[in-house]
Amino acid sequence: xxxxxxxxxxxxxxxxxxxxxxxxxxxxxxxxxxxxxxxxxxxxxxxxxxxxxxxxxxxxxxxxxxxxxxxxxxxxxxxxxxxxxxxxxxxxxxxxxxxxxx
Amino acid sequence: xxxxxxxxxxxxxxxxxxxxxxxxxxxxxxxxxxxxxxxxxxxxxxxxxxxxxxxxxxxxxxxxxxxxxxxxxxxxxxxxxxxxxxxxxxxxxxxxxxxxxxxxxxxxxxxxxxxxxxxxxxxxxxxxxxxxxxxxxxxxxxxxxxxxxxxxxxxxxxxxxxxxxxxxxxxxxxxxxxxxxxxxxxxxxxxxxxxxxxxxxxxxxxxxxxxxxxxxxxxxxxxxxxxxxxxxxxxxxxxxxxxxxxxxxxxxxxxxxxxxxxxxxxxxxxxxxxxxxxxxxxxxxxxxxxxxxxxxxxxxxxxxxxxxxxxxxxxxxxxxx
Numbered sequence: 001x002x003x004x005x006x007x008x009x010x011x012x013x014x015x016x017x018x019x020x021x022x023x024x025x026x027x028x029x030x031x032x033x034x035x036x037x038x039x040x041x042x043x044x045x046x047x048x049x050x051x052x053x054x055x056x057x058x059x060x061x062x063x064x065x066x067x068x069x070x071x072x073x074x075x076x077x078x079x080x081x082x083x084x085x086x087x088x089x090x091x092x093x094x095x096x097x098x099x100x101x102x
Numbered sequence: 103x104x105x106x107x108x109x110x111x112x113x114x115x116x117x118x119x120x121x122x123x124x125x126x127x128x129x130x131x132x133x134x135x136x137x138x139x140x141x142x143x144x145x146x147x148x149x150x151x152x153x154x155x156x157x158x159x160x161x162x163x164x165x166x167x168x169x170x171x172x173x174x175x176x177x178x179x180x181x182x183x184x185x186x187x188x189x190x191x192x193x194x195x196x197x198x199x200x201x202x203x204x205x206x207x208x209x210x211x212x213x214x215x216x217x218x219x220x221x222x223x224x225x226x227x228x229x230x231x232x233x234x235x236x237x238x239x240x241x242x243x244x245x246x247x248x249x250x251x252x253x254x255x256x257x258x259x260x261x262x263x264x265x266x267x268x269x270x271x272x273x274x275x276x277x278x279x280x281x282x283x284x285x286x287x288x289x290x291x292x293x294x295x296x297x298x299x300x301x302x303x304x305x306x307x308x309x310x311x312x313x314x315x316x317x318x319x320x321x322x323x324x325x326x327x328x329x330x331x332x333x334x335x336x337x338x339x340x341x342x343x344x345x346x347x348x349x350x351x352x353x354x355x356x357x358x359x360x361x362x363x364x365x366x367x368x369x370x371x372x373x374x375x376x377x378x379x380x381x382x383x384x385x386x387x388x389x390x391x392x393x394x395x396x397x398x399x400x401x402x403x404x405x406x407x408x409x410x411x412x413x414x415x416x417x418x419x420x421x422x423x
Binding site for chain 2: 059
């Protein structure tokens with residue numbers, strides 16, 4: 001997994017490339033936790049190059065979106081791999097992550 | 103600490119002397135030795151032996167017949183073969199360069215445990231290096247890995263995917279199966295072998311990171327890290343069945359319910375994911391075995407008349423709720 005973070009003021013764009021497997025989940029989790037601790041008003045995640053994801057990473061995503069919402073901030077997903085889109089639709093993660101426009 | 107499963111060795115020898123010599127070896131757990139007095143064919147073999155030990159049989163096996171037999175085993179991806187020595191004549195020499203060959207084991211007057219362990223080690227390495235497909239409508243890959251190696255589920259999936267793609271070609275997208283496999287293997291590692299409960303992931307937000315730290319610590323510990331996981335893939339005409347079995351802590355599958363994904367649930371989604379990604383998920387052996395079934399498009403021409411696929415039955419499975 002490769003993480004590329006671009007920060008513009010209080011907006012962060014995080015592109016994730018490669019599978020988010022169990023080995024990569026800790027780094028993914030700590031990165032999103034770091035965004036939560038910083039003054040990140042808008043966090044955008046690009047998952048278009050993530051062909052596989054593990055359940056731990058899904059839990060991290062849910063936690064991140066919830067944290068951002070409670071802090072009055074925004075989290076969104078801009079770009080999703082077809083594999084993930086199918087999975088998220090099946091397990092009804094679309095509504096939680098607001099994937100209408102991803 | 104739960105003891106690992108014992109190794110099974112098939113000894114092909116006409117005398118009782120060789121059997122007695124092997125059974126005098128002290129392995130923990132004890133080595134299981136199954137004696138045969140003739141050359142077994144792949145479909146005759148019990149369970150999944152680590153290796154075949156070929157002693158002396160009556161009548162003696164000419165060199166060509168020995169090599170032909172090794173060729174058949176190799177095509178069927180049967181266990182590797184070691185030869186007991188000394189042997190009558192020198193007809194066996196060509197076998198030592200065959201890819202199915204895994205070593206010589208001196209045994210008169212006794213079998214040295216060090217030499218036996220060496221040959222067994224070579225047999226294990228040969229098996230992990232060469233996943234492949236069998237014949238007769240039944241094709242399989244079977245690996246037994248230490249949990250420390252199995253913990254890298256993505257790498258294990260890539261190896262398995264490479265083996266599967268070779269048999270399936272490019273007609274089948276295995277991405278969904280890959281995610282389900284990773285979940286199932288991770289569960290076997292974390293909950294089965296390492297005895298990590300999901301409750302360790304609480305409270306948030308630092309619980310998940312603490313869980314990962316504890317995971318790494320247990321992987322390094324002898325009490326957990328020495329456990330093993332067996333992965334087996336069976337290919338049928340219309341489906342692919344992957345079984346993951348561990349020798350750690352089991353559980354009651356009847357009490358398992360897939361956790362719905364909600365905004366308040368940040369863990370426990372593995373089973374829901376697996377069910378969403380494959381056609382069926384089943385548990386057996388007190389929860390120590392999970393079986394994923396993935397339907398495939400028709401792959402092969404019908405088998406010859408009278409030939410049927412053999413289902414490998416490990417006992418009744420319980421469907422995950």
